[in-house]
Amino acid sequence: MQLNYYQREDQVLLAVDCIIFGFDKKNLKVLLIKRNFEPEKGKWSLIGGFLKKNENLDEAAARVLETLTGLNDIYLEQLHTYSKIDRDPGQRTISVAYYALINVDSHQFDGIQIDSAKWFKLKEAPDLIFDHNEMVEKAMARLRRKAMTKPIGFELLPEKFTMRQLQNLYESILGKKLDKRNFINKINSLDVLIKLDEKDMTVSKKGAYLYVFDKDKYEKKVEEEGFSFKL
Amino acid sequence: MQLNYYQREDQVLLAVDCIIFGFDKKNLKVLLIKRNFEPEKGKWSLIGGFLKKNENLDEAAARVLETLTGLNDIYLEQLHTYSKIDRDPGQRTISVAYYALINVDSHQFDGIQIDSAKWFKLKEAPDLIFDHNEMVEKAMARLRRKAMTKPIGFELLPEKFTMRQLQNLYESILGKKLDKRNFINKINSLDVLIKLDEKDMTVSKKGAYLYVFDKDKYEKKVEEEGFSFKL
DNA sequence: CCAAAAGTGTTCTCGATACACCCATGG
DNA sequence: CCATGGGTGTATCGAGAACACTTTTGG
Numbered sequence: 001m002q003l004n005y006y007q008r009e010d011q012v013l014l015a016v017d018c019i020i021f022g023f024d025k026k027n028l029k030v031l032l033i034k035r036n037f038e039p040e041k042g043k044w045s046l047i048g049g050f051l052k053k054n055e056n057l058d059e060a061a062a063r064v065l066e067t068l069t070g071l072n073d074i075y076l077e078q079l080h081t082y083s084k085i086d087r088d089p090g091q092r093t094i095s096v097a098y099y100a101l102i103n104v105d106s107h108q109f110d111g112i113q114i115d116s117a118k119w120f121k122l123k124e125a126p127d128l129i130f131d132h133n134e135m136v137e138k139a140m141a142r143l144r145r146k147a148m149t150k151p152i153g154f155e156l157l158p159e160k161f162t163m164r165q166l167q168n169l170y171e172s173i174l175g176k177k178l179d180k181r182n183f184i185n186k187i188n189s190l191d192v193l194i195k196l197d198e199k200d201m202t203v204s205k206k207g208a209y210l211y212v213f214d215k216d217k218y219e220k221k222v223e224e225e226g227f228s229f230k231l
Numbered sequence: 232m233q234l235n236y237y238q239r240e241d242q243v244l245l246a247v248d249c250i251i252f253g254f255d256k257k258n259l260k261v262l263l264i265k266r267n268f269e270p271e272k273g274k275w276s277l278i279g280g281f282l283k284k285n286e287n288l289d290e291a292a293a294r295v296l297e298t299l300t301g302l303n304d305i306y307l308e309q310l311h312t313y314s315k316i317d318r319d320p321g322q323r324t325i326s327v328a329y330y331a332l333i334n335v336d337s338h339q340f341d342g343i344q345i346d347s348a349k350w351f352k353l354k355e356a357p358d359l360i361f362d363h364n365e366m367v368e369k370a371m372a373r374l375r376r377k378a379m380t381k382p383i384g385f386e387l388l389p390e391k392f393t394m395r396q397l398q399n400l401y402e403s404i405l406g407k408k409l410d411k412r413n414f415i416n417k418i419n420s421l422d423v424l425i426k427l428d429e430k431d432m433t434v435s436k437k438g439a440y441l442y443v444f445d446k447d448k449y450e451k452k453v454e455e456e457g458f459s460f461k462l
Numbered sequence: 463c464c465a466a467a468a469g470t471g472t473t474c475t476c477g478a479t480a481c482a483c484c485c486a487t488g489g
Numbered sequence: 490c491c492a493t494g495g496g497t498g499t500a501t502c503g504a505g506a507a508c509a510c511t512t513t514t515g516g
Contacts, residue, residue, distance in 0.1 A: 005270060006244055006320040006322055006324070008320060009281040010243055010282065011242035011243060012242060012243065012245050012284070013237055013240055013241075013242055014243050014280065016327060037236070038236050048353055049312070050237065050240040051243065051325075053241045053323060054316070055244070055316070056314040056316055058314075078311060078312060081288060081309060081312045081327050083287040083288040083289075083327075084287055085285070085286070085287055090236040090237060091236060092284060093237070094282075094288070096314075148385060194292060197348050205239065
């Protein structure tokens with residue numbers, strides 16, 4: 001077996017950075033971490049780390065996320081690869097950005113680094129190191145696009161949720177108000193929610209019915225009919 | 232100034248691979264190259280090369296493309312980054328895929344390697360090395376998606392083209408027949424084409440009017456109205 | 463009893479689709 | 490004169506958007 005055909009080529013450091021979106025009843029949030037090493041120590045950044053020789057990028061992203069926050073079994077999707085020459089002043093580094101949607105309540109931080117990771121409302125997030133602001137922007141654009149064609153939002157909600165919460169979520173993602181009746185009609189016509197007998201009494205006196213996402217039904221629809229929708 | 236903060240991290244080779252789509256009157260094509268070095272010497276592959284220390288990925292993709300085919304000033308868009316551990320048996324290599332659309336007629340190959348690069352009809356393309364087939368698949372999916380919302384096809388056509396050619400192109404990309412009248416109505420309603428007095432007499436006895444894409448008008452529309460369409 | 467949120471249908475408009483015939487001309 | 494591709498308009502349907510009032514109950 002022959003190795004090292006490409007010996008004369010330059011090698012580089014490959015990083016992964018994770019944009020983790022969460023939704024907490026009312027606001028879309030992003031998970032950030034305070035950097036505890038140079039350069040830019042003490043500043044806020046995305047959750048990141050370096051690719052190792054024995055893993056692919058998807059695995060690296062999952063490992064980095066779990067190591068820093070304890071979050072595991074999260075579906076991460078590759079976003080874009082950033083390669084500006086001076087993006088990291090410490091050393092030439094190329095970074096592959098990943099993003100994920102998680103439900104804040106049902107994923108507790110049991111990881112070792114819980115102290116340094118913190119949720120920020122998107123609009124109140126601090127300035128980030130390097131090109132991380134740009135990454136968040138792009139992830140947000142991607143999220144918006146996906147939200148308009150896939151029922152993506154359910155990953156961000158607790159298992160049981162009210163129509164109002166779902167609508168709030170979509171309004172956060174799309175950045176605009178939606179008509180309540182049209183929204184509910186649209187969602188109902190998709191026929192992928194199960195209405196429970198249970199009500200959420202924490203917000204109004206009347207109480208609001210809780211729903212759960214019927215994932216099996218959704219997946220069957222995707223196969224059979226090529227599910228799609230527009231908001 | 233301090234350097235090398237990350238000394239203990241693994242370094243890797245970073246490659247770029249370019250999926251170049253072209254359209255030649257009737258068929259959607261992809262540009263491939265016969266590999267003249269190991270491993271997999273003699274097999275067909277995408278146009279690829281390695282990132283150098285003094286350039287970013289966009290620049291690397293443009294340089295590789297120009298070096299191997301003479302094509303320059305091509306707009307390349309980043310597609311996805313591939314990182315399976317054994318994707319390149321020669322050495323651990325991560326590859327960033329780029330794709331571009333070009334008009335076959337107006338971009339001649341004046342490059343040094345003209346002999347080894349060849350256009351293939353998409354359906355007749357040979358098996359490619361490594362994960363290059365997967366890359367082409369993904370690029371094609373992206374192309375289809377973009378074609379449905381952006382007037383992307385004009386980059387693949389000669390400056391002057393007939394409605395029939397435009398329709399052929401969209402049918403190739405979307406992989407289905409479209410209704411002639413509906414297609415023309417839709418395109419006309421976009422109001423971004425200029426109808427010339429000139430006719431193309433090469434196909435029919437009657438001749439078909441030629442059109443040109445009004446790029447300025449299109450860009451003004453994008454700014455002012457947020458241009459969008461559906462096919 | 464009233465404030466605050468929940469729940470519920472109809473109408474209108476516009477874009478998408480389906481569809482068929484005449485025209486011009488080179489051979 | 491006819492085969493071949495070019496060019497044109499209308500009717501129908503369905504999805505999206507606009508829109509307002511009644512219900513419930515904790516305080």
